[in-house]
Amino acid sequence: MPTQSRKDEPAYKRIQSAIRQRIEAGELKPGDVVDSERELARIHGVSLMTARHALADLAQEGIVDRRHGAGTFVAPPQIHFNKLLSYTEQMASLGLAIHSKILFSGIVTREPEIAARFGLSPTSRLIKIERVRSAGDEPVALEVCYLPADEFSALVDVPLDRTSLFGALERECGVELAYADEEIDATHSDHRISRLLSIPGNSPLLRIRQLIFSTKGRATVYVTGLYRSGRHTLRIRRFR
Amino acid sequence: MPTQSRKDEPAYKRIQSAIRQRIEAGELKPGDVVDSERELARIHGVSLMTARHALADLAQEGIVDRRHGAGTFVAPPQIHFNKLLSYTEQMASLGLAIHSKILFSGIVTREPEIAARFGLSPTSRLIKIERVRSAGDEPVALEVCYLPADEFSALVDVPLDRTSLFGALERECGVELAYADEEIDATHSDHRISRLLSIPGNSPLLRIRQLIFSTKGRATVYVTGLYRSGRHTLRIRRFR
DNA sequence: AAGTGGTCTAGACCACGGC
DNA sequence: CCGTGGTCTAGACCACTTC
Numbered sequence: 001m002p003t004q005s006r007k008d009e010p011a012y013k014r015i016q017s018a019i020r021q022r023i024e025a026g027e028l029k030p031g032d033v034v035d036s037e038r039e040l041a042r043i044h045g046v047s048l049m050t051a052r053h054a055l056a057d058l059a060q061e062g063i064v065d066r067r068h069g070a071g072t073f074v075a076p077p078q079i080h081f082n083k084l085l086s087y088t089e090q091m092a093s094l095g096l097a098i099h100s101k102i103l104f105s106g107i108v109t110r111e112p113e114i115a116a117r118f119g120l121s122p123t124s125r126l127i128k129i130e131r132v133r134s135a136g137d138e139p140v141a142l143e144v145c146y147l148p149a150d151e152f153s154a155l156v157d158v159p160l161d162r163t164s165l166f167g168a169l170e171r172e173c174g175v176e177l178a179y180a181d182e183e184i185d186a187t188h189s190d191h192r193i194s195r196l197l198s199i200p201g202n203s204p205l206l207r208i209r210q211l212i213f214s215t216k217g218r219a220t221v222y223v224t225g226l227y228r229s230g231r232h233t234l235r236i237r238r239f240r
Numbered sequence: 241m242p243t244q245s246r247k248d249e250p251a252y253k254r255i256q257s258a259i260r261q262r263i264e265a266g267e268l269k270p271g272d273v274v275d276s277e278r279e280l281a282r283i284h285g286v287s288l289m290t291a292r293h294a295l296a297d298l299a300q301e302g303i304v305d306r307r308h309g310a311g312t313f314v315a316p317p318q319i320h321f322n323k324l325l326s327y328t329e330q331m332a333s334l335g336l337a338i339h340s341k342i343l344f345s346g347i348v349t350r351e352p353e354i355a356a357r358f359g360l361s362p363t364s365r366l367i368k369i370e371r372v373r374s375a376g377d378e379p380v381a382l383e384v385c386y387l388p389a390d391e392f393s394a395l396v397d398v399p400l401d402r403t404s405l406f407g408a409l410e411r412e413c414g415v416e417l418a419y420a421d422e423e424i425d426a427t428h429s430d431h432r433i434s435r436l437l438s439i440p441g442n443s444p445l446l447r448i449r450q451l452i453f454s455t456k457g458r459a460t461v462y463v464t465g466l467y468r469s470g471r472h473t474l475r476i477r478r479f480r
Numbered sequence: 481a482a483g484t485g486g487t488c489t490a491g492a493c494c495a496c497g498g499c
Numbered sequence: 500c501c502g503t504g505g506t507c508t509a510g511a512c513c514a515c516t517t518c
Contacts, residue, residue, distance in 0.1 A: 010486080010487060010488090011487080011488075012487080012488090036502075036503060036504080037503080037504070038502085038503085046488075046489085047488065047489045047490060047491080048489090048490080048491080049289070049487095049488070049489075049490090049507095050487080050488060050489080052504080052505085053487085053488090055504090056504095056505095060300060066503095066504065066505095067496090067497080067503085067504080068495070068496055068497080068503075068504050068505065069495070069496030069497035069498080069502085069503050069504065069505095070496080070497050070498075070502095070503065070504080071497090071502085071503055071504080072503085072504080080479075082322055082476065082477065082478045082479060083478060083479060083480070084478035084479055084480045085478075176480075177480050178479070178480055179477055179478060179479045179480060180477065180478045181475070181476075181477050182474075182475065182476050182477070182478060183473050183474070183475055184424060184446070184473060184474040184475075184476070185446055185469055185470070185472065185473040185474065186426040186427075186444040186445055186446040186447075186467075186469040187426075187444055187469055188428075188443075188444045202442065203428075204426040204427055204428045204444040204445070205426055205444070206424070206425055206426040206446075207426075210478075227426075229425055229426040229427055230425070232425065233423050233424060233425040234422075234423070234424040234425065235421070235422065235423055235424075236322065236421075236422050236424070236476055236478075237322065237419055237420065237421050237422070238322045238323060238324035238325075238419060238420045238422060238450075238476075239320075239322060239323060239324055239418070239419045240323070240324045240416075240417050240418055240419060250505080250506060250507090251506080251507075252506080252507090276483075276484060276485080277484080277485070278483085278484085286507075286508085287507065287508045287509060287510080288508090288509080288510080289488095289506095289507070289508075289509090290506080290507060290508080292485080292486085293506085293507090295485090296485095296486095306484095306485065306486095307484085307485080307515090307516080308484075308485050308486070308514070308515050308516080309483085309484055309485065309486095309514070309515030309516035309517080310483095310484065310485080310515080310516050310517075311483085311484060311485080311516090312484085312485080
């Protein structure tokens with residue numbers, strides 16, 4: 001008897017897919033009982049250890065909860081904290097109509113401090129995009145983002161007032177974003193920013209500087225954002 | 241032959257402990273090879289599956305890296321992001337001498353909005369502690385924290401200018417803190433705060449409001465902090 | 481080729497939960 | 500009580516890395 005099926009996908013993964021599908025299809029809802037190890041072993045014609053592997057793995061991922069002596073149950077949907085979202089995604093999740101006005105879009109070569117964040121030489125060519133972000137009718141933020149020009153030349157021609165930068169990066173350049181390190185502090189507006197955001201001079205602003213890394217661990221985008229106070233509060237979760 | 245040793249600790253956990261100890265003792269350093277499944281099975285007198293369980297579990301925790309065909313290696317030390325730290329811990333990690341001045345410490349009963357955050361009735365008794373936090377000689381923050389008075393009456397007598405609140409909670413009350421949900425925005429100082437923090441009027445401030453939960457999922461402490469800009473930048477990591 | 485982790489079998493006994 | 504997950508055995512073959 002073959003120890004493994006001819007398919008190159010391992011048995012335990014096939015079992016996991018089957019369970020995942022039933023959950024995604026709505027056939028199994030949070031709290032519902034999932035087939036036990038023994039049932040899965042019988043149904044899929046595998047040994048107990050294999051069925052167990054499938055379930056233990058899913059439990060580790062948080063897809064199911066296992067309770068000794070009771071059974072395996074569909075876990076409540078996962079809530080992601082500290083999730084990296086584009087401005088577009090954030091506003092969409094709040095159900096707000098958004099709009100961006102591009103103030104500048106082009107190549108700059110004399111931003112040594114920014115270049116250093118990418119680990120590039122001081123006079124490297126960088127794409128710079130400066131945008132006023134609005135939600136509803138109100139301007140809420142001024143965002144400036146930089147990318148290494150040599151890697152992402154494809155982006156210069158993309159109309160960023162219509163499409164999301166995150167989306168364009170993943171679509172046009174095949175870059176998948178993984179995480180961002182952010183520095184957050186408070187500052188105040190100067191004349192230019194007050195005018196752009198339609199706020200009084202010397203208003204408090206939330207400043208967020210983020211360096212976004214790709215799945216390959218490469219620094220890919222640097223963004224500084226100035227957000228109107230009162231219109232924007234950051235929510236995060238910290239763990240002990 | 242007994243399928244399990246007489247000890248109530250499972251074999252795979254004993255193997256894990258042995259490996260952990262060797263790492264903590266410095267006998268194994270990051271990058272070093274860990275005993276293979278077969279070696280562990282032989283050494284500890286268990287089957288391959290059990291040795292495997294021990295290693296797979298450690299890999300899941302990020303203690304070791306496993307590379308197919310190559311071996312199991314000690315992983316580089318884990319870096320915690322978005323870690324919940326007390327003010328005391330934060331400053332200690334920066335190597336700064338700290339000091340706190342207590343402005344108020346006592347019981348309040350008319351803070352319905354705070355009480356609501358704990359899921360308590362509007363006139364519940366709350367411990368309130370208001371402190372100016374300094375690093376070096378400079379005041380950097382005004383912090384106000386609240387706790388349900390009935391649960392934490394033991395804390396009223398603790399000298400919080402000398403000991404950390406986190407520490408006192410865990411020591412005196414047996415409460416273990418798990419995570420905090422934070423809201424961060426920008427605001428500006430009024431006369432009182434400017435005086436307390438020795439800053440000009442109308443200076444930008446970073447405001448952090450955190451609701452801290454215990455390991456049992458119970459809202460335990462509510463803290464609002466106002467931080468001088470320039471002296472305090474928040475660092476977090478977000479994930480896609 | 482030798483050694484490693486990855487998958488898998490066909491059973492076993494134990495500890496726990498709910499009826 | 501029965502069914503559940505938790506631990507464990509003593510092997511097996513495969514896929515991969517290193518030499």
